Amino acid sequence: MRILIAEDDEALAKFVRQGLEGEHYSVNVVSDGEKARATALESAYDVVVLDLNLPKLDGVSVLRQLRMKKPSLPVLILTQRTKVEDRVQCLDTGADDYLAKPFSFSELSARIRALLRRSHLPSESVLVVGDLKLDRVQRIVERAGKRIELTGKEFSLLEYLMRNAGRDVTRSMILEHVWNLSFDTTTNVVDVYINYLRRKIDDGHPVKLIHTVRGVGYGLSVPAEIALAETHA
């Protein structure tokens, strides 16, 4: 997987590069907007990590031009700004995700993983993971054929986890997508809802679908050995 980082802060670019290379990505770094545009258009990248405040050509202009030529190239914006309007503007301009500085490397890494697999996101109205089924239109959830009642927020949370089945999502990502909040809460609202969901989804079932990913957040998946056994069966 190839990642292009467009970041003019050399120290930050170096750390991000080291971290991503440590996760076995192939990483290129450019330090201004013109190089970012040229490099991203000339070569094939799986993700572009783009700082908004770049010299020579600002990140928004780079993003606009990338979108015209490569509409499906995933772009993650790095920015100093956190206001909801800024986030909306970036997403409207065509960014796939948005991360405000200061950020932790684990947060950046989780978001890149999510972007890399976004093209495979299910768009169908019924989501299925193992024996768990969620109908987005009729708003029905069943596990092993048994109906499960969820509150509105629990349903949204489960839908988000199922749409991202097989990959980790951070608490910040959950807050953004399920609660529409662009800040970290002071209560453990995400953990509390995950616990509620666990009780309803996993209790009484030998196979647990909701997993805690230490230091990152949560994930929903069928454990690998079960998935493998089902494939062989």
Next chain:
Amino acid sequence: MRRHTHEQPANAASSSGSSALKRQNPLSHLLHALNQPLTGLQCSLELASARLHAAEEYARTLQDALELTARMRVLVEALREIADSEYSEQTQQDRVLLNDLLSTQIEDLLPVSESIGVHVRTQIGAELCVSGNRALLCNVLFRLLDSVLSLARKGSNLQIVAEREMCNALIRVSSVPGSAPEFSPYSRPELGLLIAEVGWEHGGGTWTQFTRETYQICELRLPTMAAISLTESTRNNAEKEDEV
């Protein structure tokens, strides 16, 4: 920076926490508060690089540095949000039913209050139609409740009242604070309250915070649509009379 005079009920004690911070220029206070972890970080790294240490000592220094960085992040994020609120224009105005918005936010946080053993009592009666930016109001109310829950004493009551008070929609949140959080008054929930307060006032409301007996009380007021229409119509009439 706009400053408000907070009127306090006659039998109320002086306010503390976020309101006390706010009245004394929050940006300057937060910038000052940044110096502490930053100095700690600089000194610990200087000491670590001054001579060779055992691997465990480096590991401890790095762990300390991460904790100091986390504190600095909290302060920087608060600074940025407050600066954004103070210097940005709220252009989009929606017709918002404040009582509905509040009920939704409370409902979302009920599982949290249950998990930390805080009993939420609500009294939300009248329809409170206000003009405001819906996203801003949602964020402010969520932050208010989220922060108050974090600061509340386990097993205590959290009372939330929403009612009409003359021309205003009034939200009163009364809670019993637990022991002071670490890094008070710059803890995350206290900063959350401060950010909510600045946001609410930026949205045209007034925010009063005071203590009464064991309760910490936040009163949020915002003119109702009816009051705004009345003011505008009075102003228009006055202008017409002037023209005549």
